[in-house]
Amino acid sequence: MEHAVIHANCQGEPLLERLLACPEFAARYQCEVFVNYVRQPIPEGTLEQCGLFLYQHLGSKWEGLASDRLLERVPDSARTLCIPNMFFTGYWPLWSGEPGFNYRDSHLDALIDAGLSAEEVLTLFLRGSLSSRFDLGRLLRETLDREREREAHTPVKYVDVIERDFRSERLFNTVNHPGSKLLNHAATEILKQLGFEPPDMSGMSDPFPEFEQPIHPQVAAFHKLSFVDASTEYNVYGCRKTFVQYAARYVEARLAGVTDFIEYLASC
Incomplete structure (x- = not known):
């Protein structure tokens, strides 16, 4: 099996649960999650020997954990993919x-x-x-605009889903705890980017209940x-x-x- 490294916030574990629902992905990768917001270090040799690196974009202020710095440690033979880091204040504009x-x-x-x-x-x-x-309308536009800027780092597009559906169903439990719909969507699109057939994830439970x-x-x-x-x-x-x-x-x-x-x- 190949080693997969996921560098993400609290969304990383429930996202991995959904990726592992794909039998082909689970058979190919042994996965390890490193939590970015607590600055969990990634030991020497971990990235250097991985076959897949999934990461949420972090800028230069994160120094050694900045995405560009981490990508320098990944071998050319490995697959790399920037994944969503979803955040939405529309339900809690203040x-x-x-x-x-x-x-x-x-x-x-x-x-x-x-x-x-x-x-x-x-x-x-x-x-x-x-x-x-x-100005609640302006505050909504601002959170969507900020999220589109974050979305620009990843090929996995999700802001249209937020904008389309946030009124008809609850998409977030807190500003950075997306529900099943968005995490299922992200996992599905990640699997497609990696060339896997996504499974039906409709039965997956709320990741942050x-x-x-x-x-x-x-x-x-x-x-x-x-x-x-x-x-x-x-x-x-x-x-x-x-x-x-x-x-x-x-x-x-x-x-x-x-x-x-x-x-x-x-x-x-």
Whole structure:
């Protein structure tokens, strides 16, 4: 068997599960995943002896783990393919990557940081008009434009699927946790690029079932999302919660100085 190396984020393992559903791929490759966002090192000799290298594009700021640097280590005889790194803020347009708290919402954080009470924060957050304060249409266009820039690195095209279907079905559980539809699509196209016949993946389970980040009902209404409304309950680390209940937990945690929001949510 040939050695296959996959350099990817949290999407790498569920993607590999789908690739291995192809008998021909599974028979040919022994696969190893290295997690890029934690800067997991790839030992000397691993890339140098691989027969297949699948990687999410990383720029020069990643230094020794930058894609161009890693590709220099791969033998000329090996197959290489840049694979998707899917990210979408359309369901959570006010998402923030600011460190110190999980699943940040910049608008909710601003209300909390203004020194308001929990009741005042929730009233303004839930009843204030988001579309009057924020250009939700522009924010959607921006996330799609950014994703097309990322997509340009890979022959596997997927943004059209997001743009076509994000209103009719939930495509992401969080900004970087795509659901089965997108991962099945990516795996299918990767297998085609490698010359394999893709299997039927319709029965593959949700790759990230533990947390369905709730969607603000006003965002759902603005984008005409057909699969969600104010009464929708989401799986929040084993607890069923509506958006209002989730937002209340967020405010409680922030005001209490909690830094591990995931653990706080899991405690129900």
